[in-house]
Amino acid sequence: ATIGISLTINGEVRELPVAPWTTLLDLLREDLDLTGTKKGCDHGQCGACTVLVDGKRINSCLALAVMKDGADIVTVEGLAKDGAMHPLQAAFVERDAFQCGYCTPGQLCSAAGMISEGHATSREEIREAMSGNICRCGAYTNIVDAIEDVMH
Numbered sequence: 001a002t003i004g005i006s007l008t009i010n011g012e013v014r015e016l017p018v019a020p021w022t023t024l025l026d027l028l029r030e031d032l033d034l035t036g037t038k039k040g041c042d043h044g045q046c047g048a049c050t051v052l053v054d055g056k057r058i059n060s061c062l063a064l065a066v067m068k069d070g071a072d073i074v075t076v077e078g079l080a081k082d083g084a085m086h087p088l089q090a091a092f093v094e095r096d097a098f099q100c101g102y103c104t105p106g107q108l109c110s111a112a113g114m115i116s117e118g119h120a121t122s123r124e125e126i127r128e129a130m131s132g133n134i135c136r137c138g139a140y141t142n143i144v145d146a147i148e149d150v151m152h
């Protein structure tokens with residue numbers, strides 16, 4: 001059996017039938033083909049699945065889609081506007097803030113959420129605030145450089 005929910009996804013309102021056990025991550029990737037959001041661990045430990053829900057960053061692998069009925073979701077596909085990269089995307093390119101790129105969508109969404117939270121200002125605080133997003137290539141220095149470029 002499915003349950004009907006309504007989500008705004010990257011600015012578009014969608015009425016969606018979902019199974020009660022479907023995670024927000026699987027809904028995005030499997031049902032909506034928004035495969036920018038990545039599945040790394042599926043256990044809340046890597047951050048590759050980070051999206052913004054009502055402006056706050058969450059691990060979408062840990063959220064059941066039905067629990068987000070009515071929410072406003074932004075995925076990496078929604079960051080660029082009018083054909084222009086989001087400032088974080090431009091800074092990541094500029095600073096070479098990735099190697100394989102698998103963690104990048106999650107890093108970008110997490111950084112966007114972190115900046116709007118407004119708590120982290122110093123380099124140390126940014127590093128701490130981004131610690132839920134693992135990068136196996138170890139591009140952390142460049143990632144923090146890119147985020148700092150956008151913040152300052």
Ligand code: FES
Pocket residue numbers: 038039040041042043044045046047048049050059060061062
């Ligand atoms: Fe969700 Fe790793 S896939 S935190």
